[in-house]
Amino acid sequence: MVWFELRPWRLAHEKRALAALEDEGWVTRIDWTLNAEAQTAHVNIDFTAGGQLRQARLEYPFIYPGAPPRLVPRQSEQRWSTHQWGYGELCLQLRADTWRKVYDGADILRSARHLLDTEGAADTSGQMGVVPSEHRFTYGQALSWSNTRLVLSDELINRVKSRATAPSILDVRTNFVGDTCIFIATGIVGSAQHASWVDQSISPSIGHTQREGGRIAVITEGDPRHIALTAQEMSCAERWAAFSSIPFHVPSLIVGLIDNRAIALFLSLEGHVFNVTSIHMDQQQRTPVQNEILKDMKVAILGCGSMGSKVATSLVRMGVEKFFLVDSDILHVGNLVRNELDWQGVGAHKVDGLIDLLQRINSRVVVDKWINHLGGQTSVDTLMCCLAQLQTCDLIVETTGSGQGFIYAASVSEDKRIPMVWGRVFGGGFGGYIARSRPGIEAAPNLVRDSIYSWFRNPEHPEPPPSAGIDYATAGPDDQAPLIADDADVSVISAHLTHFAADLLRSGQDSEYPHSAYAIGLRREWVFDQPFDTRPIGVADASIVDDPCPESNDSSSEVKA
Structure with missing residues (x-):
């Protein structure tokens, strides 16, 4: 059974709460649709906020009130706010991480009205209102949209910094997990000035060796390598040339270290450039001392x-x-x-x-x-x-x-x-x-x-x-x-x-x-x-000796095969 069949009193409350908003005058349409077979419930709602008529749909989840409803424009392509998910849902003060069962659909509408009224009002200088972001994404959430990543150890970064500004050849292994490509920097190739170095903390059995590896260097803002990593319009060969005198001939990785962060790109032979998210190794203490x-x-x-x-x-x-x-x-x-x-x-x-x-x-x-x-x-x-x-x-x-x-x-x-x-x-x-x-x-x-x-x-x-x-x-x-x-x-x-x-x-x-x-x-x-x-389980005392060798008084006894 769906929530409005299990809890008919909750459905009655939701209808009363939304009707009260209509009585206040800023909600002009409330049209309920319930489908027990599909376990869906939504309300087409028209309301005024931010100086405009908003045609919205309030969608209740199948486990309501265990999770919050979501409010979306009925025309999916409309963007009403800077606080709006890519698929249209408004990001409100009442949301997945703040929701409590004592809230209801009317509270969602009030929150949306407050957001849109604030952003739709201008101050005396003509500056439109801004609602501060309350986004508190975990590191993993922030990486959900990045499926090309680079793992760099702190020791490797320090070794690169010690080699001044000349680019170093980076040994890289490639690992695929799900739809994510992960480059793992495993060492630095030696040069006339520096010995090679291998990161002993990384297992050599992980992933596959990346042909040609990559290039990594310390960069400064505005220098040729920084431009190669940040310019919008530049060919893969031009970007590569900023890091190596060898002609660009295989898919490669280029990495720049600047201000305690890394900027990385993957260059393909087809001319595609992929942004690569740098992942620093987390070495926090997790086991007892x-x-x-x-x-x-x-x-x-x-x-x-x-x-x-x-x-x-x-x-x-x-x-x-x-x-x-x-x-x-x-x-x-x-x-x-x-x-x-x-x-x-x-x-x-x-x-x-x-x-x-x-x-x-x-x-x-x-x-x-x-x-x-x-x-x-x-x-x-x-x-x-x-x-x-x-x-x-x-x-x-x-x-x-x-x-x-x-x-x-x-x-x-x-x-x-x-x-x-x-x-x-x-x-x-x-x-x-x-x-x-x-x-x-x-x-x-x-x-x-x-x-x-x-x-x-x-x-x-x-x-x-x-x-x-x-x-x-x-x-x-x-x-x-x-x-x-x-x-x-x-x-x-x-x-x-x-x-x-x-x-x-x-x-x-x-x-x-x-x-x-x-x-x-x-x-x-x-x-x-x-x-x-x-x-x-009680066990034998340490004073007891385990010695199964039998004693014999016959000194002439023989051992027979």
Whole structure:
């Protein structure tokens, strides 16, 4: 149902309010049209404002009074005010950002009358009235009409300024997003006087290299380059000649820096000149200061599937710049429902796709990799390559779902005293758990895991759903079918695991988490009473040693193959 059927009293109010304006004498026509099937309501209104008869249409939105009506000339080509959108709608004091449900259509008419009367009145000098603009567009709104843009870093701008006024050759990569062409300045080509410079903050995998790049220079108002950038009538070749002695022969970008702003044009071979909006990089602090320590830490991500890929991307956004990634799998189309990677990585090893993604987020990321199955069939020599890399890490994040892979990771954690965290999502997506082992504080990972599964098997707990896979990742076959859970389920548990990992890297012994393992419910199921029901799990004490080696009194015993 449309608003005037849902709220007939509101329609009656609107009619009374507009009729009252007619009684005041400045509104001379009110003609209502209601169409419930089309969910439209509008009023043809004639009113006097600014010394003229205005023939307007007041159009009510389908969710009225949740959004304001709009007032437009009935003849769409008419321009009544400097405060008028390109498609005719008057921009009034009552509008999308100021509207309240207590206002009505009559208030819209009064606002329009005030605007037009003010602009239509002249002062004693004959100057027409001006209504100050109240436009408060966001940066993004202001760029809605610009689909050709240039990204310049502050460091690149400073480098250009340090090279005096001679133009520099600009390395540019081109990226297309939707219908927007984005030029990204990635560096400056060297010259006889200056060495080349590459902006290390920009990933080299972004976009495509722009042939011939562009030219950039510091300019002053009225100089030849400023004229080339601002003149209305000038050919592309003439504009280019102001920046380069090389004849204009490929589509190119020219940029001038003046008064802390950039003027840029794109020149096409067809003779078209496109204005390019300069976008400065926003380097405002958005992550907590305590995350600064993370950039010096190296994190191993064992398993680059749905959980591992999410943890890795979150950690790189939090500041981690050094990784060791382990996985043997290829990214399949079916993985896209949960993995952080997209179609760009389909067919590639998950490790390689994840490396590309991490370096697109932060180009300073350095990654060591081992594309193999930890715990699978491989030579001991190859296995040792992986374990040797593990011992160089500050933290091990285990998300493989492999029982044997967990055992290898736990062995390195225990023997080399490297903290380890891991997590699992329960089949069906009703929850999961996260756990950690800090050498000298908590028991070894295998003992912590044993404590967790003892908690799972607590006779006081109800039986888990058959599809839960509660024993997933115990020492068993590694080729089990994928557990059923959606991206939101995995994302929640992965986010908790990421916080667990970051807390360990930042604080060491002074953790914000008083417990070493948590079961986290995402809906009412099994032991969980409601969504986000979190249950701490008691684990083995650090004094307990994990040493499965059996004792033997037989000194002559032999080891048989």
